[in-house]
Every structure is written in structure tokens, then in C-alpha cells.
Amino acid sequence: MDKIVSLCKRRGFVFPGSEIYGGLSNSYDYGPLGVELKNNIKKVWWERFVHRRDDMVGIDAAIIMNPKVWEASGHVKEFYDSLMQCKKCNSIFRDDEIPGFIVRHDKYDAGKVKDLTCPECKQKGDFTSPTLFSLMFETNLGPVKDRKSNVYLRPETAQAMFVDFKQILDTNPRLKIPFGIAQIGKAFRNEVTPGNFIFRTREFEMMEIEYFIREKEWKKWFDYWLDEMKGWLRDDLGISDENLEFVEIPEGERAHYSKRTIDIEYQYPFGQKELYGLAYRTDFDLKAHFKELPYRDPETGEEFWPHVVEPTWGVDRSVLVVLLESYTEEKDRVVLRLPPKLAPYKAAVFPLLANKPELVKLARKIYEDLRKDFTVAWDDRGNIGKRYYSQDEIATPWCITVDFDSLKDKTVTMRDRDTTKQKRVKISNLAKTISEALVL
Ligand SMILES: [Zn+2]
Incomplete structure (x- = not known):
């Protein structure tokens, strides 16, 4: 990992942001070579999943949306991390960073907390009770800072694809289910503990598809998109199978809207962690935003609530894994064996x-x-x-x-x-x- 970070800085792929002012906590800038690599990844993705398909259209939505979007989606109520502080060393952890404990899933139990070990000072059992912390960045629209002007930077790109669903259908009469809406863009999460270079940053870019289907076909389309994600990793990024794990997320640990989720994880030098995700979001989102049925089949006239399978790709994590996979040291040279179409x-x-x-x-x-x-x-x-x-x-x-x-x-x-x-x-x-x- 140190070698990748150092190569990225030395050759201008990625370097710490605002560095002349001492940087800003885990913010990074893509330099002249990094932006080429990142743009190539996005271009190849867009070609594969949008341009070469009849059943896909793209959008590029605003980052700041009406705050009602985030109330309807459940983010205002649900999008929190819970934090616990070690009373011995004062380190603050997200609950899932403390081995053996997840507040969101296990009910907080003072007895159980006594057995937990602080990951920092290795002492036992002295944590504060958890406090909730919103992951959404807030700002204000216009000159007056009050509750009415309060808005959020989007914490995910997905909601625009749901909110724009009807306009996209109305302007593209040929679209019929199954079809997808794709978007590449930035999202923002006020993470408590960002880290590991560009693996977890508070400002990040994602490539995402909301694929609209009939409810009875969700299993078929879930498997289909899992295969597509594997194909992308293999054919376009050149990632070796042995570095990937496909992790089924059990009920209770999935997001509130999801009936099935698979995390695609990668063996990073700092451990096996998430790279991409695939979720079956049911009809939760469309029902949250629309009061009336938003879909009528153009041929049969049939009306129903579309369900959604959602594959999500992190752009920055894609950059990181292609760098990790392609970095090679030989006797007299260092070679970055990137797939040629991704090379700057x-x-x-x-x-x-x-x-x-x-x-x-x-x-x-x-x-x-x-x-x-x-x-x-x-x-x-x-x-x-x-x-x-x-x-x-x-x-x-x-x-x-x-x-x-x-x-x-x-x-x-x-x-x-x-x-x-x-x-x-x-x-x-x-x-x-x-x-x-x-x-x-
Ligand atoms: Zn501690």
C-alpha cells in the first residue's frame, strides 16, 4: 500500500488535497495521470453498460436535491452511524469497528459491552453508550441560514434515478420494463473515520444503475447483474478472482430497504473490505416517492409497481484496485500493468x-x-x-x-x-x- 501511495504522489496520479495548507482530513486530488485513469474507467463503464445496451439510459442529476427527497427515502431518519468512545484512551469508534459488537444489529447491552476490547488501547470494557451521528453533509441554500434553507449534499446517487423515473419514461416512450437508468457522479458522506488512502473518503464518486423489473423476476435479474459485475471486474479491470469475495449480507445487517444484498469485497493490503455492492431494493424507493402508480406497460397496458435491482460501483475504489492489481516490481524496473485501455x-x-x-x-x-x-x-x-x-x-x-x-x-x-x-x-x-x- 505504501508503494502505491508513494507512486501515486511521485508521478501525479493522486496526492493529498490542499497540501500546502497541511491538507484536509483524508481528502485527495487526482493529478494529471490520475484523472486520465479515472476518466478511462468511467468511459469504459459507460460504454459497456449504457452505450452498448438497448435497455439502458443515462442521467446526470444535481448533487443538491429538494430535502424532501431525503425525508421520503428514509435518509433523514435512518442514515446514521453510531459511535462509542473508549473511556480509557478517548478514541472514538464506529460501533462496527469494535470487534464483536454492532449496535445497529445487536441491541445495546451494558453487560455485553463489558467484554469488548478497545481496538486502540486494548483495554477492556469501558465504552460510553452509543451516540448517533448523521452521515449527511448539510448546507444552506441562499443567504439565510435557517431550517427552511437547510439542504443536503446527496449521500448516494440512486435517489435521482427514482425521482426522475416518470420524466425519463415520458421522454423515452420506447423504454419498457426491464430497463435501467445509469448515473456516474459524486456523493458525500460525513464518515467518522475515513482512511486507507482513497478507499474511504468523505467525497467520492460512484457509478450506479437502478434496474427496473417485474417483482416475480427479481431473482433472475439479481443473478444477471452479479454476473455482469463479475464480467466487468474480469474483462475491463483485469482483477484476479482470488482477490475477490462475494459476501451475502444476512438479514438484519442489510439496509432497511433491501431484501438481498451481496457485497463484492477485495483483499486490500489493509484487509478484506468492500469494493462494490449489489442490492435488491424491492419497490421501496418508487413507493416512497410516488403516490400513484408510475408505470404502465406501453404494449399490454398493464400497470404495476416496478421493483429494482441496484448494482453499485465505487469509482475511487476501482482506481485503487486496478493500481493494486497492476503494480509489479521486477529486477530492474517498476511496471504498472494496467489494461491498455485504462492506461493514461x-x-x-x-x-x-x-x-x-x-x-x-x-x-x-x-x-x-x-x-x-x-x-x-x-x-x-x-x-x-x-x-x-x-x-x-x-x-x-x-x-x-x-x-x-x-x-x-x-x-x-x-x-x-x-x-x-x-x-x-x-x-x-x-x-x-x-x-x-x-x-x-
Ligand atoms: Zn481505548
Whole structure:
């Protein structure tokens, strides 16, 4: 983990936010390479789940919604963490961080609390009784700060897909159940204990689908979306199976609206923890927001309450796991073996010698041409070995070097990141070669 954090900072993937002012508790900024990686993940996701499907539409909703949304959804009443403080060392914990105890699920029992051990000072049995703490960020709309102007930063993206349900149907008459609404956006939770780099931050981004179905088909669609999530992890992020666990959340530990939930967990260096989630939310949300049936089948005229299966992907956690999976140390280099379509740069172009204008001119021409189709890096500093090393560390799949032969035979050296093998490629074939390799 330390190596990933240090590489991210050194090469400008992710660094602490507001650092010149001493930072801000667990806030991070994505730098020039990080934003490319993150955008690529979102782009591949959107292509897979929205553009290539007939049964999906996307939205991009406002972060601040009418506060009535959060009353109807149950968040104002239910979205709390319960906190306990160790009286010996004054450390504050979310109840589920204290082994053997979850207030929300076990009733608070002073007898039971006596047997608990403080995770910090390792002393026994001296905790305060739990206090509730709202996870929603509040702010005010307009100049007057009072209860009437009180609004929330959304703690999840899902509610907009429910609240906009009718408008989406009305403007897309071809949509019929089953169909989904997808969204990528930021959500905010005032977590008590954020941590582990970008694993848990108070401001985070998620990719989410609300998939509307008939009630009797929920099991089928739940399994379907579980398979889709596995497919994404395997095909698009290249995550190995042995680092994943699919954890069935038992009744009593699930969110109040869910009849079945599976947490997709990952073996992080700091332990097995959540990566994505899949929940069957029943018709809870639509019924919470609409008084009248919001759905009528366009062909049969049948009216019913749609049920919902909800797959959720964390964007920042996706970034973290692809970095963890692809970081490799070899004898003489560090390689980030990102799937090429996620790599910030698809290629880097070098003139063999920076002080030979004829080489620089041709290399520059190749660089400008490739940039029309791909993100491409330029490097003319130091020797070729150093440039390779530098590109391997930021996952650039192909390095292209213009040498003296290039001037004569119109070919260049193309070097593969993973194998380090080099081959001569015609300059006129470069774009095609890269495109083909990206599809694989
Ligand atoms: Zn303690």
C-alpha cells in the first residue's frame, strides 16, 4: 500500500488535497495521470453498460436535491452511524469497528459491552453508550441560514434515478420494463473515520444503475447483474478472482430497504473490505416517492409497481484496485500493468537523440498524428532506458522510438511494456497497430 501511495504522489496520479495548507482530513486530488485513469474507467463503464445496451439510459442529476427527497427515502431518519468512545484512551469508534459488537444489529447491552476490547488501547470494557451521528453533509441554500434553507449534499446517487423515473419514461416512450437508468457522479458522506488512502473518503464518486423489473423476476435479474459485475471486474479491470469475495449480507445487517444484498469485497493490503455492492431494493424507493402508480406497460397496458435491482460501483475504489492489481516490481524496473485501455497514455514517442533536429522533427510529426486518436506522451530527456523506465511506471503500453533508420525506411521501434520486446513497425501502420491492440 505504501508503494502505491508513494507512486501515486511521485508521478501525479493522486496526492493529498490542499497540501500546502497541511491538507484536509483524508481528502485527495487526482493529478494529471490520475484523472486520465479515472476518466478511462468511467468511459469504459459507460460504454459497456449504457452505450452498448438497448435497455439502458443515462442521467446526470444535481448533487443538491429538494430535502424532501431525503425525508421520503428514509435518509433523514435512518442514515446514521453510531459511535462509542473508549473511556480509557478517548478514541472514538464506529460501533462496527469494535470487534464483536454492532449496535445497529445487536441491541445495546451494558453487560455485553463489558467484554469488548478497545481496538486502540486494548483495554477492556469501558465504552460510553452509543451516540448517533448523521452521515449527511448539510448546507444552506441562499443567504439565510435557517431550517427552511437547510439542504443536503446527496449521500448516494440512486435517489435521482427514482425521482426522475416518470420524466425519463415520458421522454423515452420506447423504454419498457426491464430497463435501467445509469448515473456516474459524486456523493458525500460525513464518515467518522475515513482512511486507507482513497478507499474511504468523505467525497467520492460512484457509478450506479437502478434496474427496473417485474417483482416475480427479481431473482433472475439479481443473478444477471452479479454476473455482469463479475464480467466487468474480469474483462475491463483485469482483477484476479482470488482477490475477490462475494459476501451475502444476512438479514438484519442489510439496509432497511433491501431484501438481498451481496457485497463484492477485495483483499486490500489493509484487509478484506468492500469494493462494490449489489442490492435488491424491492419497490421501496418508487413507493416512497410516488403516490400513484408510475408505470404502465406501453404494449399490454398493464400497470404495476416496478421493483429494482441496484448494482453499485465505487469509482475511487476501482482506481485503487486496478493500481493494486497492476503494480509489479521486477529486477530492474517498476511496471504498472494496467489494461491498455485504462492506461493514461496509450503510447509515448521519443526521438533517439534530442540534439538531432531531423529525428526530433519526424518524431514530433508522429506524435502529432497519433494524438488525433490517442493520448500520447512525448519524452526527449535522458537516455532511452530512463525513458522506458519512466513510462513503465505510469503504465504506457507502447513506446515508439524514432532513430536514424526511421529516416530511411519509414519504420520505428515499437516496444511493448509487458514483454519489453521490440519490433519495427511502419510509421503508416502505427495508429492501426495501437487501435487493434487496444481492442484485445
Ligand atoms: Zn481505548
